[in-house]
Amino acid sequence: xxxxxxxxxxxxxxxxxxxxxxxxxxxxxxxxxxxxxxxxxxxxxxxxxxxxxxxxxxxxxxxxxxxxxxxxxxxxxxxxxxxxxxxxxxxxxxxxxxxxxxxxxxxxxxxxxxxxxxxxxxxxxxxxxxxxxxxxxxxxxxxxxxxxxxxxxxxxxxxxxxxxxxxxxxxxxxxxxxxxxxxxxxxxxxxxxxxxxxxxxxxxxxxxxxxxxxxxxxxxxxxxxxxxxxxxxxxxxxxx
Numbered sequence: 001x002x003x004x005x006x007x008x009x010x011x012x013x014x015x016x017x018x019x020x021x022x023x024x025x026x027x028x029x030x031x032x033x034x035x036x037x038x039x040x041x042x043x044x045x046x047x048x049x050x051x052x053x054x055x056x057x058x059x060x061x062x063x064x065x066x067x068x069x070x071x072x073x074x075x076x077x078x079x080x081x082x083x084x085x086x087x088x089x090x091x092x093x094x095x096x097x098x099x100x101x102x103x104x105x106x107x108x109x110x111x112x113x114x115x116x117x118x119x120x121x122x123x124x125x126x127x128x129x130x131x132x133x134x135x136x137x138x139x140x141x142x143x144x145x146x147x148x149x150x151x152x153x154x155x156x157x158x159x160x161x162x163x164x165x166x167x168x169x170x171x172x173x174x175x176x177x178x179x180x181x182x183x184x185x186x187x188x189x190x191x192x193x194x195x196x197x198x199x200x201x202x203x204x205x206x207x208x209x210x211x212x213x214x215x216x217x218x219x220x221x222x223x224x225x226x227x228x229x230x231x232x233x234x235x236x237x238x239x240x
Contacts, residue, residue, distance in 0.1 A: 008033070015103050019145045028135045035127035036100075038120060040107035047127035050134075054126030057133045058086050061142055065150050080172065081157050084165045085150050088122035094149050095125040114194055115217040166226035173233055174205060182210070182229065186218050201225040 012032050013023060021027075031050065039046040062085045066078045084090060095101075101117075104124050110116070132141040174182050183204040190198045197214040201221035204210065210232060213224020 011103060012036070015098070015100070018098050021141060021145070025141060026135060027141075028131060031131035031134055032128065035131040036104050036124055038104060038106035038110055038124070040110035041105045047124055050127035050130040051123045052130075053134065054128070054130035055086075057129045057139075057142070058091070058126055061129070061139055061146055062086055062150055064139070065143070065147050066154060069151065069154065080168070081154050083168050084157050085153060087165055087168075088118055089165065090153060091125045092118040092121040094146075095121040097149075100124060100128075118217075118219075166223055166230050170203070170226045170230040170233070173230060177233070178206065180205070182226070184222050184225065186221060189214070203229045205229070 009029060012029065016025070016027070017023075034045060035047050035050050035054075037046045039048060059082065062082045063078075066073075066081060070078065100121055104120065106120065110120070129142055129146075133139065135141065170182055174180060185202045185204065187200050187202075188198060189200050192198065194216065196216050198216055199218050199221040200212065200214050201218070201224065202209050202212050203222070203225040211225045211228030211230075213221055213226075213228055215221035215224050
């Protein structure tokens with residue numbers, strides 16, 4: 001199926017070229033169009049259902065690559081690496097490197113919400129993966145360009161498991177050591193929507209505050225607090 005507007009199809013062809021996919025590939029253009037349509041543009045025809053499928057696709061692609069790269073690694077370690085690879089932060093970072101935002105159809109009000117940018121990019125990225133997968137029902141249009149991205153990141157993560165997601169790293173540490181999960185308390189300190197320290201987060205464990213951090217969004221503040229707590233607890237491990 002071709003798109004209603006040839007100009008839009010040409011735009012999406014440029015995106016595929018950035019991914020290293022040739023003009024002759026078999027692609028469902030209607031699905032790719034949906035994958036790049038934010039719910040703020042259409043309440044019915046948007047990327048939400050494709051994102052649901054793409055969540056499974058990106059996990060499968062990551063799992064296949066990690067099994068090939070580290071066949072002797074324990075499953076728990078592979079799962080830890082994969083959790084970082086498929087996180088919103090990582091997917092948004094990859095999406096931004098391909099300039100995905102310029103192809104995303106989004107309302108002006110939603111585009112102005114900078115705190116939601118990471119989620120928008122990650123969701124659209126997963127939806128694109130779903131569109132590519134459903135075009136062929138395999139990973140042939142995905143792994144050739146996504147593998148190099150994931151390979152480099154997985155090597156960085158193995159050297160420093162907490163580098164990209166301190167919340168996940170802290171959760172694993174506290175589960176192993178104390179068999180409990182950390183508690184986060186978030187407060188809005190500044191009312192300005194784009195203030196870099198709009199939120200302050202505290203992470204608590206066993207009735208004590210282990211870390212505190214600030215950020216533009218609640219997620220960013222929690223990551224900052226988790227980093228402080230993780231590094232402190234890891235230092236305690238080393239001292240013991």
